[in-house]
Amino acid sequence: MDVSETGHRVLVVDDTPTNLRVLVEHLDCAGIDALTACDGESALALLRHEVADLVLLDVVMPKVNGFEVCRRLKEDPATRDIPVIFMTGLTETADKVRGFEVGGVDYLTKPIQHEELLARVTTHLSLRALQRALQEANSDLERRVAERTADLEHLNEELRATNRAYSRFVPTEMLGFLGRDRVVDVALGDHVQIEMTVLFSDMRGFAALTETMTPGEAFSFINSYLGRLSPIVRHHGGFIDKYIGDAIMALFPRADDGVRAAVAMQHAVREFSEERRSAGLSPIGMGIGLHTGSLMLGTIGEAARMEATVISDTVNQASRLEGLAARYRAAIVMSEHTMAALRAREGYGHRSLDRVRLKGKREPVSIFEVFDGDxxxxxxxxxxxxxxxxxxxxxxxxxxxxxxxxxxxxxxxxxxxxxxxxxxxxxxxxxxxxxxxxxxxxxxxxxxx
Structure with missing residues (x-):
């Protein structure tokens, strides 16, 4: 590298004026710009407002020696990267080691030879130029990485938002049962057989209630109603498979969670009903049916339009049990299959209700009322x-x-x-x-x- 064409500047520090003049002349002949300082304090002060690519630093100087000047330069973030070449008549190995310890990169032994001076200076100026180029490249790379990271984070946030949006329509829990991490990975025909507890809830007198409402009022009412019940399902470890008007069909891996959710839902509906009564509006009620059995979770439809659903007679039985809740004016009715699946059945307020043969079934089933929600x-x-x-x-x-x-x-x-x-x-x-x-x-x- 021809340093005469690079605009490099070297700071020369020496307390002997003759040495300074000679060194500057040598550098000038090589086309290298030089700054001068006659002692260490002057050098430190100069570098606070001037830029140097290299420092030629005398070691033995009054007040502040070269080792101390170098140490201070390396402590300052603004000057720590400037290479320092010591100039000294000291020839002891310990002195050289000390110079390297405080951050020097090279030694010139006095009296200084013209050719050696230029060779060492140009070498370190070239290294300094390469170092700066590398730093600039690193800075540019860091900037690009930061920009790409920001872009990726933006894309990730969009993906998270999309997944959150999809989860409103396809429960993430169902994706897990299907062995899929993302909704885009779901394929038509994906399915799994599993035993779960189905909860089916239905508002009492919904059709008559909404007859007096405008469409906007009806949607506002039903969303307020469902907005109180849906979080209860998730809180108790279940997920909602679908809404059927005011009805909710939810699935629970554990029967106890389904029963606890049903009780909490009844408390929430009673509270909502009291609020309506206080506002001069008609009170509401709700019935819930619970049945436990084997079912198929999967996707149906065709390639351009499919949906996740549940295929099982368990769903039908849960719906029919909800109908029986109205027949016996019970808040919650569960089948003997759900009762058998409970781990702590005596922890719930319940009683035998009847033995019935449901539509579509040959064998009768015992049903129970859960009255903890009353x-x-x-x-x-x-x-x-x-x-x-x-x-x-x-x-x-x-x-x-x-x-x-x-x-x-x-x-x-x-x-x-x-x-x-x-x-x-x-x-x-x-x-x-x-x-x-x-x-x-x-x-x-x-x-x-």
Whole structure:
């Protein structure tokens, strides 16, 4: 590299004027611009406002020696990268080692030879030029990396936003069961068989309620309603498969989570209903059915339009159990399959409700009422009357109708509004008046209902 064409500048520091003059002349002959300082303090002061590409630094100087000047230069971020070549008559190895320790890059031994001076200076100026080029390249690379990082972060945020948007339509939990990390990886026909608890909820009298609303009011109402219930499902480890108007169909890997979610949903609806009542609006109610069984999670449709769904009779049974909740005016009805799947069944307020043969099923199923979601006073009455109620049901199925009638009467004395007890009172009265028909088993046949 021809340093005479690069515009390099060298600071020469020496307390002997003759040495300074000679060194400057040597550099000038090589076309190298030179700055001068006659002592260490002057050199440090000069470099605060002048730029130098290299320092030729005498070691033995008054006040501040060259080693100390070099140490200070290396401590300052503005000057630490300037290469320092020491000039000294000191020839001891320890002195040279000390010079390298404080940051020097080379040594010139006095008296200084013209050719050696220029050779060492041009070498270190070339290295300095390469160092600067590398620093600039690194800075440019860092800038580009920062720009690309910002671009990638922007794209990642867009992807996260897209995934969040997709998750509103395709539950991320379902993607996990299908073994997919991203919705774009889902293929038509992906499926998995798994046992889960299906929760099916439905608002009571929704159609009649919305008849008096404008379309905008209806959508606002239903979104307010669903907005209170949906987070409860997620909080209890479930996910919503679909909304069917005001109805919610949710799935839970664990039956206990499904029951706890159902109870919490009933509390939320009762609170919402009280708010409406206080505002002079019609109160609302909701029924929930829970059934546990094997189901298929997967995608259906065609390549241009598909959706994730559940295929299983378990869903139908949960829906029909929700219908039975209205029949018995129970907040939550669950099947014996859900009861069997519970890990802590005695931790829930529940009672036997009936034994029924649901539509589409040959075998009858026992159903249970969960009353933990009822108002506190109703819950307390059902808890107290539970032994008498269940004994009355046992007597009913054993054809001991007189005993069953007496037991139900005791239940209704404690809670005249107990709808399930009223249903059995009517059944028993009919059987006592007309007798049980041939083949009577006490199983409610709902296959045509």
């Amino acid at each position: 108002p506190p006073e109703t819950r307390a009455r059902k808890q107290r009357s539970r032994p008498r109620f269940e004994q009355a049901l046992a007597d009913y199925h054993a054809r001991r109708f007189a005993e069953a009638n007496l037991g139900i009467a005791h239940v209704l004395l404690q809670d005249p509004a107990d709808k399930a007890a009223q249903v059995y009172q009517q059944r028993i009265a009919h059987l006592m008046a007309h007798g049980a028909p041939d083949g009577w088993t006490g199983i409610e046949n709902l296959t045509e209902k």
